[in-house]
Amino acid sequence: MSNLAEQFINPQMGQPQFQGGALAQASASREMEEVKGQIFMAKQFPRNVFQAEQRVLDTCKRPALAQTAMYSYPKGGTKVTGPSIRLAEAIAQNWGNLSYGIQELEQRNGESVAKAFCWDLETNVRQEKVFTVKHAIGTKKGLKQLTDPRDIYEKVANDGARRLRSCILGVIPGDIVDKAVLQCTETLAGNSKGPLKDRIASMLKGFKDHYRVTQEMVETKFGYNADSFSEYDYVELLNIANSLKDGMSKVEDWFPKDDAKNQSSGLGEAFKDERKTEVKPDAPNDIPVEQPELPLE
Known part of the structure; x- marks a missing residue:
């Protein structure tokens, strides 16, 4: 009896090979038909x-x-x-x-x-x-x-x-x-909801809550106070936030740890000795709001 006949008679000998090959062939054939269908539909209904x-x-x-x-x-x-x-x-x-x-x-x-x-x-x-x-x-x-x-x-x-x-x-x-x-960019600059100060304040709060990046660290990077930020600065903050969220960069790439230490070393004394100016949601674009002293926890 030939080997081919033995494979048909004895399932344990031949069925696995035939079954595996048939499944692979059927899968490849199905994928090919799907591709042909997609190409046909694209040719029948080309994009305008x-x-x-x-x-x-x-x-x-x-x-x-x-x-x-x-x-x-x-x-x-x-x-x-x-x-x-x-x-x-x-x-x-x-x-x-x-x-x-x-x-x-x-x-x-x-x-x-x-x-x-x-x-x-x-x-x-x-x-x-x-x-x-x-x-x-x-x-x-x-x-x-x-x-x-x-x-x-x-x-x-x-x-x-x-x-x-x-x-x-x-x-x-x-x-x-x-x-x-x-x-x-135009959408962010002209059609964003809410005043610019509100959005910047919300953005700074998000940096602090999620990445432990303070307002002082952000201001150090940009080189001027947050109450002077423009729409373009807001867009740049959004880009940095998206980069951190997607894992494209790390906090240290934008805000070095040395800057964080320098900024945080005298933070407690600043609260004790003097008032601190922060960007508040209800502040006008060109006038900072003076915050009263807060007790340290």
Whole structure:
């Protein structure tokens, strides 16, 4: 009896190979059909470039998106800024006929191999980045190994977000991205709700509560008092906050620890000996409000 006949007669001998091969072939065939369907629909309903551009700009007029549209971080003594992953996703959603995302290809030896991609189904322009993510995060005590599947998933998604942003921005025309960034800046400068002093005061409170960055540390970085901050300074604070939130930079990159020590060393005495000027929500743009003395806790 031939080996082929024995495989059909004895299930334990031949069924696993045939079944595994059939499943792989069926999966590949299904994915191929899905891709063909996406390309067919993109060709049948091509994007209207002018309408797509207008949709992008209209989306950038939303204050909630404009506040998270940019990131910034210091590098080599200069400041690097650019569109955030949130803005890139918003542009892709309104540009249309794009296939983009992050795929985990495999896990092995405490690391994941993943792929970020963006594919314009109309023009067949594709950006793809394959990268490796270690199942570990840095802590004050060193590297901490991740074993929870959810933690691993979040680590891969977080590292993949930057690659995905790069892929999307590599496919979308550059002038569309520039117009979107400009519209977000105009939205923050002209259409933000609430007085500037209220928003700056709220921003300073957020820095203090979440990152232990005091008003004095912020003023030291900018070189002048917070009551003199303009809309552009507010936008820069937003960019710094987004950078810290997304993990693009650390607090020490913007506010060195030495400055924090110098600012905090005489803080108690300042409260005891003299009044302190702070930005308050109800203060006019050019007049600081004098705060009464507060007892130290």
